[in-house]
Amino acid sequence: MEAILEATTRILRQDGLAAVNTNRVAELAGVSVGSLYQYFPSREAILAELVRRLRLSMSGRLAAASRAMQTRPLTEAIPVMMAAAVHAYETEPRLTAALEEAEARLPRDPDVMAGRRAVKEAMIACLGRHGFTDPGEAAMDIVAMTRGIVMASIAGGPPDFASVRRRIERAALGYLEGCPRVGQSPSLA
Amino acid sequence: MEAILEATTRILRQDGLAAVNTNRVAELAGVSVGSLYQYFPSREAILAELVRRLRLSMSGRLAAASRAMQTRPLTEAIPVMMAAAVHAYETEPRLTAALEEAEARLPRDPDVMAGRRAVKEAMIACLGRHGFTDPGEAAMDIVAMTRGIVMASIAGGPPDFASVRRRIERAALGYLEGCPRVGQSPSLA
Amino acid sequence: MEAILEATTRILRQDGLAAVNTNRVAELAGVSVGSLYQYFPSREAILAELVRRLRLSMSGRLAAASRAMQTRPLTEAIPVMMAAAVHAYETEPRLTAALEEAEARLPRDPDVMAGRRAVKEAMIACLGRHGFTDPGEAAMDIVAMTRGIVMASIAGGPPDFASVRRRIERAALGYLEGCPRVGQSPSLA
Amino acid sequence: MEAILEATTRILRQDGLAAVNTNRVAELAGVSVGSLYQYFPSREAILAELVRRLRLSMSGRLAAASRAMQTRPLTEAIPVMMAAAVHAYETEPRLTAALEEAEARLPRDPDVMAGRRAVKEAMIACLGRHGFTDPGEAAMDIVAMTRGIVMASIAGGPPDFASVRRRIERAALGYLEGCPRVGQSPSLA
DNA sequence: GATGAATGAGGATTCATTCAT
DNA sequence: GATGAATGAATCCTCATTCAT
Numbered sequence: 001m002e003a004i005l006e007a008t009t010r011i012l013r014q015d016g017l018a019a020v021n022t023n024r025v026a027e028l029a030g031v032s033v034g035s036l037y038q039y040f041p042s043r044e045a046i047l048a049e050l051v052r053r054l055r056l057s058m059s060g061r062l063a064a065a066s067r068a069m070q071t072r073p074l075t076e077a078i079p080v081m082m083a084a085a086v087h088a089y090e091t092e093p094r095l096t097a098a099l100e101e102a103e104a105r106l107p108r109d110p111d112v113m114a115g116r117r118a119v120k121e122a123m124i125a126c127l128g129r130h131g132f133t134d135p136g137e138a139a140m141d142i143v144a145m146t147r148g149i150v151m152a153s154i155a156g157g158p159p160d161f162a163s164v165r166r167r168i169e170r171a172a173l174g175y176l177e178g179c180p181r182v183g184q185s186p187s188l189a
Numbered sequence: 190m191e192a193i194l195e196a197t198t199r200i201l202r203q204d205g206l207a208a209v210n211t212n213r214v215a216e217l218a219g220v221s222v223g224s225l226y227q228y229f230p231s232r233e234a235i236l237a238e239l240v241r242r243l244r245l246s247m248s249g250r251l252a253a254a255s256r257a258m259q260t261r262p263l264t265e266a267i268p269v270m271m272a273a274a275v276h277a278y279e280t281e282p283r284l285t286a287a288l289e290e291a292e293a294r295l296p297r298d299p300d301v302m303a304g305r306r307a308v309k310e311a312m313i314a315c316l317g318r319h320g321f322t323d324p325g326e327a328a329m330d331i332v333a334m335t336r337g338i339v340m341a342s343i344a345g346g347p348p349d350f351a352s353v354r355r356r357i358e359r360a361a362l363g364y365l366e367g368c369p370r371v372g373q374s375p376s377l378a
Numbered sequence: 379m380e381a382i383l384e385a386t387t388r389i390l391r392q393d394g395l396a397a398v399n400t401n402r403v404a405e406l407a408g409v410s411v412g413s414l415y416q417y418f419p420s421r422e423a424i425l426a427e428l429v430r431r432l433r434l435s436m437s438g439r440l441a442a443a444s445r446a447m448q449t450r451p452l453t454e455a456i457p458v459m460m461a462a463a464v465h466a467y468e469t470e471p472r473l474t475a476a477l478e479e480a481e482a483r484l485p486r487d488p489d490v491m492a493g494r495r496a497v498k499e500a501m502i503a504c505l506g507r508h509g510f511t512d513p514g515e516a517a518m519d520i521v522a523m524t525r526g527i528v529m530a531s532i533a534g535g536p537p538d539f540a541s542v543r544r545r546i547e548r549a550a551l552g553y554l555e556g557c558p559r560v561g562q563s564p565s566l567a
Numbered sequence: 568m569e570a571i572l573e574a575t576t577r578i579l580r581q582d583g584l585a586a587v588n589t590n591r592v593a594e595l596a597g598v599s600v601g602s603l604y605q606y607f608p609s610r611e612a613i614l615a616e617l618v619r620r621l622r623l624s625m626s627g628r629l630a631a632a633s634r635a636m637q638t639r640p641l642t643e644a645i646p647v648m649m650a651a652a653v654h655a656y657e658t659e660p661r662l663t664a665a666l667e668e669a670e671a672r673l674p675r676d677p678d679v680m681a682g683r684r685a686v687k688e689a690m691i692a693c694l695g696r697h698g699f700t701d702p703g704e705a706a707m708d709i710v711a712m713t714r715g716i717v718m719a720s721i722a723g724g725p726p727d728f729a730s731v732r733r734r735i736e737r738a739a740l741g742y743l744e745g746c747p748r749v750g751q752s753p754s755l756a
Numbered sequence: 757g758a759t760g761a762a763t764g765a766g767g768a769t770t771c772a773t774t775c776a777t
Numbered sequence: 778g779a780t781g782a783a784t785g786a787a788t789c790c791t792c793a794t795t796c797a798t
Contacts, residue, residue: 018294021771032780033773043772104290105207141338141356148337149330167330167364174363175356210788221763226790396672399792410759411794421793479668483585519716519734526715527708545708545742552741553734588767599784600769610768 001039003029005053008046012098017105020047047102048109054088054099055115061087062122074130074176081126082168085119085143089150090161097154119143133180142172190228192218197235201287206294209236236291237298243277243288244304250276251311263319263365270315271357274308274335279350282343308332322369331361379417381407383431386424390476395483398425425480426487432466432477433493439465440500452508452554459504460546463497463521467528468539475532497521509559516557520550568606570596575613579665584672587614614669615676621655621666622682628654629689641697642740648693649713649735652686656717657728664721686710700747709739 007029011020022043026033040046065084069077088096103112123139132138146168153159196218200209211232215225229235254273258266277285292301312328321327335357342348385407389398400421404411418424443462447455466474481490501517510516524546531537574596578587589610593603607613632651636644655663670679690706699705713735720726 022773023771026781033782034775034780035778037773038778101290137356140341141360144337144341145334145360146337147341148333148335152329152333152336167326170367171330171334171360171364174365174367175360176363177366178359178363211790212788220761222790223764223792224762227761230790232789400794401792404760411761412759412796413757415794416757515730515734518719519738522715522719523712523738524715525719526711526713530707530711530714545704548745549708549712549738549742552743552745553738554741555744556737556741589769590767598782601771601784602782604769605782608769 003031004036004039004046005050008050009095012050012102013092013095016094017047017098017101044106047099048106048112051099051103051106052109052111052115054096055112055119058085058088059115059118059122062119063125066122066126069126070129075173077126078172078176079165079169081123082146082165082172085146086150086161086165086168089154090164093154093158097151127176131181132176133182138176138179142175145171145175192220193225193228193235194239197239198284201239201291202281202284205283206236206287206290233295236288237295237301240288240292240295241298241300241304243285244292244301244308247274247277248304248307248311251308255311255315258315259318264362266315267361267365268354268358270312271335271361272354274332275339275350275354275357278339278343279353282339282347286340286343316365320370321365322371327365327368331364334360334364381409382414382417382424383428386428387473390428390480391470391473394472395425395476395479422484425477426484426490429477429481429484430487430489430493432474433481433490433497436463436466437493437496437500440497444500444504447504448507453551455504456550456554457543457547459501460524460543460550463524464528464539464543464546467525467532468542471532471536475529505554510554511558511560516554520553523549523553570598571603571606571613572617575617576662579617579669580659580662583661584614584665584668611673614666615673615679618666618670618673619676619678619682621663622670622679622686625652625655626682626685626689629686633689633693636693637696641743644693645739645743646732646736648690649739650732652710652713653717653728653732653735656714656721657731660717660721660725664718694743698748699743700749705743705746709742712738712742 004025007025008020010028011024020043022033022036025046026036029036036046040049061084062081065080069080072080106112120136120139120143123143124135127135127138149168149171150164153164193214196214197209199217200213209232211222211225214232214235215222218225225235229238250273251270254269258269261269295301309325309328309332312332313324316324316327338357338360339353342353382403385403386398388406389402398421400411400414403424404414407414414424418427439462440459443458447458450458484490498514498517498521501521502513505513505516527546527549528542531542571592574592575587577595578591587610589600589603592610592613593600596603603613607616628651629648632647636647639647673679687703687706687710690710691702694702694705716735716738717731720731
């Protein structure tokens with residue numbers, strides 16, 4: 001079972017979503033197609049599981065960052081949050097992109113939705129502490145901007161992730177600067 | 190020929206890229222498969238043509254906006270630019286998303302690349318006029334952020350585009366606020 | 379009409395029988411498919427006409443050689459006959475091979491059969507004059523051997539036709555040496 | 568797998584190469600198209616395997632004949648060699664012709680080339696023992712003549728193979744009579 | 757007569773899934 | 778539980794032929 005997921009991961013990383021077919025996965029995993037179907041009811045189910053794990057690890061990482069930054073000023077928290085958000089893209093760009101592609105094709109999975117929500121919650125928690133009026137909207141946008149910049153950066157071969165992170169921080173902080181807050185101090189710090 | 194493109198467009202809009210197959214396109218277009226292949230050498234060619242048209246219209250729209258805003262302050266130019274950039278997503282969210290997916294799968298097409306470059310050039314032209322040190326990077330990031338926010342907004346059903354546009358402007362202006370400029374005035378206006 | 383045959387010939391020569399399709403022929407001939415079908419009822423008919431012409435030219439050439447050698451000894455006649463038989467392969471190896479392939483696929487055509495018969499008759503006339511008991515059989519075999527050697531020689535790129543001709547003469551004369559004759563002289567000359 | 572080859576063989580024998588298509592083969596073999604593709608990667612591969620087997624059996628038969636005739640005079644060896652060379656055409660004329668046609672269309676296969684070479688080598692071994700100056704050329708020509716006569720005999724329905732063999736022997740011996748040899752005796756025996 | 761757009765049956769190939777062993 | 782051979786619907790594409798203009 002782990003072998004099946006591992007094999008799928010490898011194919012996703014190397015040749016993308018379209019190259020994932022049950023026969024190839026089974027062969028690479030060293031099991032038979034029959035066994036594959038014993039553990040997963042369908043090809044989709046394998047991908048769904050992988051997507052679930054990705055979302056879980058992402059949300060876990062962001063939640064941890066959010067907790068760690070609980071008492072820190074925004075200018076310090078945002079870079080840490082952004083690093084957490086970008087982590088998967090940075091370490092596994094092709095795999096992550098392929099899994100996001102898979103996620104888009106798959107029917108809505110509750111666990112995946114929960115993971116996405118958790119990512120947002122972590123951001124919301126972080127932003128809420130700093131008095132933003134609509135932390136949900138801001139969280140969603142920041143995550144979306146981040147994904148946008150990272151995906152575009154990846155598209156042209158492996159990018160300089162230091163630069164990517166710097167620009168993401170700039171985008172996030174810039175965006176937040178324009179967001180309405182209750183009783184805010186003039187600076188974000 | 191237009192009928193074929195129209196049929197493909199309809200399928201793309203309704204059921205996404207995976208649902209586009211030559212038989213269905215031909216049927217919906219009211220022609221035979223043979224005729225389809227008389228006008229397009231392959232399934233890919235149909236999609237390529239549609240992608241090309243999308244890129245062309247996008248770049249045209251942005252170039253026009255850039256020209257129109259030539260002498261205006263950034264705070265006025267950015268909203269106009271952003272509206273132009275988002276137009277396709279706003280009017281045809283599912284179709285546009287499907288075509289972007291198609292674009293990713295298709296081999297690099299010179300016209301499409303030119304279209305993409307033109308979009309960036311329009312942004313660069315606009316930003317360059319306001320003294321940004323690296324307008325290319327800023328242009329790429331703003332376009333990427335924009336796409337990110339729009340795609341995320343679309344994902345959960347048809348969004349309130351007025352809100353989307355407002356947030357995109359906020360993101361773009363916020364990002365630019367943090368960008369290095371030569372001899373810049375303290376404000377963006 | 380000649381243009382159609384000419385175009386077909388060109389395709390046959392360059393890309394072989396499988397590459398002959400009505401659209402390509404029409405295009406290369408500079409006419410429309412419709413016109414093509416005005417002159418020839420089917421794709422096969424075009425090929426049949428070409429095969430017919432090949433057989434006609436072959437039989438004409440051999441008949442002429444046979445007539446010219448009417449009063450000459452076999453050792454002189456055979457080289458001339460062989461040269462005539464091989465002429466088409468020598469000048470148009472690819473085209474001739476392609477047409478023989480076509481002939482094999484086509485339904486028996488009376489004209490083509492007549493041409494084949496005429497080739498045989500020319501050989502028979504030549505051999506009959508020299509007292510062979512079964513000139514028909516000998517003629518058929520000599521023609522067949524000739525084709526065999528030529529086709530095999532051609533298979534490995536353009537051969538040295540001087541050598542090919544010499545070997546064919548050797549084969550033909552050697553074969554005839556072993557054939558029963560009525561009142562034959564001990565030598566073939 | 569054997570069933571697939573058997574079905575293909577049957578179609579080849581009955582209706583020739585053009586009639587071989589994967590659907591028909593699968594149906595006649597009593598398997599699904601999917602199964603066919605489990606055993607053979609393509610239509611060509613099926614034909615290639617059949618061609619390979621034909622070449623193998625031909626070369627095996629000729630090599631055996633060559634070995635058996637190692638110490639016998641040419642006049643005795645040639646009939647045996649010719650019988651071996653013609654065997655496939657004699658027992659399966661239509662199938663053999665169809666497979667040779669297939670071979671011509673298929674990309675060069677190393678095994679098939681080896682088989683062809685082996686056929687020639689067997690002839691060369693046999694001829695070399697009798698002092699022919701250029702046994703390679705003679706071998707090629709004799710094989711080619713043989714094929715030529717057999718194919719032509721076959722063309723007009725199933726021939727009298729006793730007669731065919733006799734004529735092939737005559738052709739081979741006659742050809743060899745005219746070939747240069749080192750220190751040869753006046754007769755071929 | 758000429759045109760060439762339209763037709764659609766036919767053919768090769770893929771791959772998710774099943775099920776007898 | 779495991780296996781992997783078998784399935785066949787689905788898909789892309791070709792090309793001989795027709796027929797309205």
